Amino acid sequence: MTATATAPGSASARESAAAPVYRPRRFTLSNAGLYVVVLVLSLFFLFPIYLIFLIGFTPQSYTLFAARPPLIPPALTWVNLQTGLSVSSTPFLPSMYFSLEVAFFVGALAVLIGIPTAYGLAKLGSRLAYGLTTVLFVVNMLPSITIAIPISVVFIKIGLYGTAISIGLAQELLALPVTVFLLVGAFQGLPRDLENQARVDGAGRFRAVYGNLVPLVRPALVAAFLLSWMLSWDESTFALILYNPAASATLPVNIFLSFTGRGSPVVGVAFSCIATIPVIILTVFLQKYLKGEDLAAGVRG
Amino acid sequence: MALADRSGRPPAPVASYWRRHQDQLIPFLFVVPALVYVGYFAFYPTFKTIQYSFQTPILSFTYFNYQSNVQSGLYSWISNTLWLTAGALALQFGLALAVASILNRTFRGKTIFGTIAILPIGIATVVAAFTFNQIFPGTGAGYANSVLASLGIAPVYWLAHPWMALLVVIVADSWKNTSLVIIILVAGYATIPRALYQAAAIDGAGPLRQFRYVTLPGLRGFIVMALLIRGAQEVNIFQLAYIMIGSYPQLLTVQVYLLWEGSGGIPYLASAVSTVLLGIVTVFIVIVIVLGGRR
Structure with a gap:
């Protein structure tokens, strides 16, 4: 049984009533370190998803066939999707x-x-x-x-x-x-x-x-x-x-x-x-x- | 609640047995379709695999399927698989503990960060594999080398050494699967009473000692379960590794796939490697059952 809901008057309800109310803290120097870590981890989780669409919408000469593929697209194109999703030549x-x-x-x-x-x-x-x-x-x-x-x-x-x-x-x-x-x-x-x-x-x-x-x-x-x-x-x-x-x-x-x-x-x-x-x-x-x-x-x- | 009769009286006739136990028997009947399904589609095929692994094409008993695979390098496939598993679990739990402990605090942007951290769970494995192949290809190109080049570092051939190849698979796999560990550990954090931290702080424990003496003991059950789930899944890693590094170094699953692909529908050689894979996973399963029994 997962009775996670807090019943009124239960121990944890009393405890949270006694404890000071927590509000989301604004960005301050004291939690700057936290935000740096959050930013780095967010980049780690988001970067590959960004890449899926970067590779999808950038000319192949800048992605699949580039020796140093750029992280910011120099040009955008629909060609990859048009070729890849072509109803007549792909499944x-x-x-x-x-x-x-x-x-x-x-x-x-x-x-x-x-x-x-x-x-x-x-x-x-x-x-x-x-x-x-x-x-x-x-x-x-x-x-x-x-x-x-x-x-x-x-x-x-x-x-x-x-x-x-x-x-x-x-x-x-x-x-x-x-x-x-x-x-x-x-x-x-x-x-x-x-x-x-x-x-x-x-x-x-x-x-x-x-x-x-x-x-x-x-x-x-x-x-x-x-x-x-x-x-x-x-x-x-x-x-x-x-x-x-x-x-x-x-x-x-x-x-x-x-x-x-x-x-x-x-x-x-x-x-x-x-x-x-x-x-x-x-x-x-x-x-x-x-x-x-x-x-x-x-x-x- | 259990209504089983513990009085030790001799067994009663069927009708009265049904009457006395229908509170348990009727719910059990509801579960039967699922049991039939997993019996036929999970446990029967598992048994068939073990049987195939000892069979020749004319169905006689043989050890040949194993001997042949041992000669082709079965032991190295096992050790590659185990190293990959160990490395991936270490990285995933490090990352997940960091993310879960951040999500246990209150700060602006927490909800968004929580969403970002579990996004990879939805990305298909084959898509993640291709993307990381574009980051860490074996050709000296790729996005990681673009970043290194901008820092003035010479390109790295990521797949040139088996250790390096396993490492890039570990990174890719951890990207894809840390989310699951995060979700489990966040649930664990929710079970630790805040008062314990306050008490520890009053007793003079700093963040590190709070982590050691409050967080870790509180999370223990969750960490163990997550380790077992991820451990078993890690041993089964297949397409991610195959798309990123091919067969160098070779893993058990990839070898099963290649043997099956090349067999024209004859499962015997592939089943021997499959059975070894199953043996490793069984270790995790046995631990789950033993730990569960002790609860």
């Missing part, structure tokens, strides 16, 4: 469509399986719930490439090889655990009486769960869907091992192929820009849902 449209198909499948399946799993875990006795959580946690640690090869052997046999469903089913292994951890927290945050009340009013267990509880955890569901969507959008190991070279591949797989000598780098550059825009927006949006307790499978110190 842009089918690849984009395939990526979207896989990502929406992964997001939807995560929510579909995640709801009953998280509800069950929230209701189970702590020892059993702990064991099952550990199972999901272990799934997250298994090497993708180790799992992907036997899966692809099976999918070749049953004719699912290279389909969006087959890649989505494999990627779900990464999305499901984090979805479940997120939703368990949400379910546990609901008052116990809500479900009992619905049951007393004559709702069956399914109606109580889907009619009364699920609507209350909607923000967490949206977050879980988007997080799963994003994991799939970025994922490339399952997508690489399980794609069918004769059919479509996801954007990250095409980026991988173009940077490992099996395609034009300009395609990779253009695809990288396109693939990066939605995930930057999603990360900012999802920030408040990315909780350490969920990502570490409920560690409590």
Whole structure:
């Protein structure tokens, strides 16, 4: 249980009432050192993202083919994106469509399986719930490439090889655990009486769960869907091992192929820009849902 | 809460067992679809990999897959992978502790800094790999050398030495994955009562001793979990390394991929290396389970 909300009158509420009110401190000489460190770290985190777009919008003679590529673009161009995303000569449209198909499948399946799993875990006795959580946690640690090869052997046999469903089913292994951890927290945050009340009013267990509880955890569901969507959008190991070279591949797989000598780098550059825009927006949006307790499978110190 | 019967009475018939335990059995049924799914798509393939690793194409038992890989350099792939893991974990935890301790303070711009610090979590690994390849290429060009040149330093051939190549992968991987550690450690900081710091300060502890005697013990559980998660993921690092440095030095995952790529769908040789990879990850998994059991 993560009862992090501070109840009025609890120890920490009293403590913060007694302590002086903290206000964000302005820039002063005494915290100048802090701001220098913050600035350096921010540059470290932002610089590669800047480079993705710098390389995307600067003529290649100043980037890929320059001995001393400049950090500030001497000229800007649309040519890279036009060449890389050319509908007639690159796999842009089918690849984009395939990526979207896989990502929406992964997001939807995560929510579909995640709801009953998280509800069950929230209701189970702590020892059993702990064991099952550990199972999901272990799934997250298994090497993708180790799992992907036997899966692809099976999918070749049953004719699912290279389909969006087959890649989505494999990627779900990464999305499901984090979805479940997120939703368990949400379910546990609901008052116990809500479900009992619905049951007393004559709702069956399914109606109580889907009619009364699920609507209350909607923000967490949206977050879980988007997080799963994003994991799939970025994922490339399952997508690489399980794609069918004769059919479509996801954007990250095409980026991988173009940077490992099996395609034009300009395609990779253009695809990288396109693939990066939605995930930057999603990360900012999802920030408040990315909780350490969920990502570490409920560690409590 | 556990409703298991601990009275030691003899087992009752099925119907009464269901009645007495339905508070636990019904929630369990809700979990079954997920268990079937991970059983079929995670644990069964894992078992298949181990089985393949001891098989010949005519399905007889063999050690050949391992012997062949040992001759090709299996031990060096293992040591490269472990060095990379150790280096990346060290850098990521150093960085993440710094960022998390900054985010534990109050200052103007904290929210923006928090967002910036987790942006890399959304960037696709292959995109990060390409970008860092443009910063640290093996050709003597690249953005890092542009900066060095402006300082009057001669260009560096980043991939000329295996240690250097592992180092640039460590830097790139830490850029991509420190965010996850930051998120976990920030959650850890939130569990440390402010009063402990005030008490330590009154007792005369400076920032360093506060860090040693208040922060680190408070974060211990979170640090251990983050180390295990990142450790297992680090061993599995694949495309980032392959795009940046190719096969020099060679890592276990890259070797699995190349063996599989070149095999035309015959998984046996690749599975032997895969199983070794699995063995290393199992060490992390066992620690997770043992630590969990002690909680």
